Amino acid sequence: MSGDVSLRGDRSNEGAGPAAATRRLVHVVAGVLRDTQCRVLLAQRPAGKHLAGGWEFPGGKLEARETRFEALARELQEELGISVTAARPLMRVQHAYPERDILLDVWIVTRWHGTPAGLDGQALRWCPREELPAAGLLPADAPIVAALVLPERLTIPETGTYVICEWPQPAALLGDGRLHGALCTTAAEGLAAVAAGADFLVTRRILADEQVAALCAAVPAPVFARGIELEHAWRLGATGVCD
Numbered sequence: 001m002s003g004d005v006s007l008r009g010d011r012s013n014e015g016a017g018p019a020a021a022t023r024r025l026v027h028v029v030a031g032v033l034r035d036t037q038c039r040v041l042l043a044q045r046p047a048g049k050h051l052a053g054g055w056e057f058p059g060g061k062l063e064a065r066e067t068r069f070e071a072l073a074r075e076l077q078e079e080l081g082i083s084v085t086a087a088r089p090l091m092r093v094q095h096a097y098p099e100r101d102i103l104l105d106v107w108i109v110t111r112w113h114g115t116p117a118g119l120d121g122q123a124l125r126w127c128p129r130e131e132l133p134a135a136g137l138l139p140a141d142a143p144i145v146a147a148l149v150l151p152e153r154l155t156i157p158e159t160g161t162y163v164i165c166e167w168p169q170p171a172a173l174l175g176d177g178r179l180h181g182a183l184c185t186t187a188a189e190g191l192a193a194v195a196a197g198a199d200f201l202v203t204r205r206i207l208a209d210e211q212v213a214a215l216c217a218a219v220p221a222p223v224f225a226r227g228i229e230l231e232h233a234w235r236l237g238a239t240g241v242c243d
Contacts, residue, residue: 025094025101029072030059030141031109032090032148033116039126040148042135043079046122050099054138055125057106058116072107079122082114089234091147093220095140104140106147146179146199147222152240154181154202154224164202164242167193186211187218194221202226202242212236 033041043058045051060075062068073084090106118124127135132145150162157164164181182193183204190201201219203212206227216223216237224242225233233241 023096023101025103027062027103027105028059029062029068029075029105029107030057031072031076031084031087031107032057032144033109033112035126037126037128039128040132041116042125042127042137043118044123044125045138046120051097051138055136056138056141057144058124062105068105068107072109076109076112079118079120080114080116080124081119082112082116084109084112086111088231089237091144091222091239092216092237093140093143094217095220097140102140104144106144143220143222147239149179150200150222150224150239152230154240154242162200167196167198169198181224184215187215190215190219190221190223194219200224200239209236212238 035041041058042055045054045056047053058076058079059072060079062071063074066074068089069087072087076082076084087107087109090108092106093104095102095104116124129148132148137145154162154164160178162179162181163176164183167182169180169182179199180197181200181202182190182198184190184193184201185204185207193201198221200222201215202224203215203226207215207225212223212225212228212233213236222239223237224240225236225238226242228236228241230241
């Protein structure tokens, strides 16, 4: 990791109010915990709850006047019995379920005390990273898998894991088993690329902070920004940076 960011006292990271649309946007914070074998902790939604039986990254709703870090620490204490001491943002994903709209605010938990246990009666399992795509994750959680595979800094346009290109992507790259990143400048471009199959997005040029934040808020995919520091990119909702 390049560093730990908790954002404990940053009141700008408090939960937003209800969406202006007719459906309320529920702001949920979730934590990614990794053990010494790089396995990721998953929790199963208990019977009787919304989307019961599905697997997810543990967390819960952000309460009024809480910062995102405060909500994360409280939820993981209540659900898993652990004390979170350091974490940093990974990405945000907005997803529309038939019953409600979710803003999933995902954090990498870098330090904690205690042993995770299912205090709400939920099943837990440590899942190898390569098995996450087939783990039965809830739809809102699925884009997080790509973010966990990609590095925080993209320093070259192509590796054995990913490739960055203009979209539509060249036919020769289809089905090569790698994650495919699309260059974009606007949220509309990003949404179109994700709809066409892009796994992640890279800004084509340096954008203003508000443009990066708007892009991250609009697309259900990891975003990598150019020309800013890594921790600042996290604060704007991006997964990482592209140098």
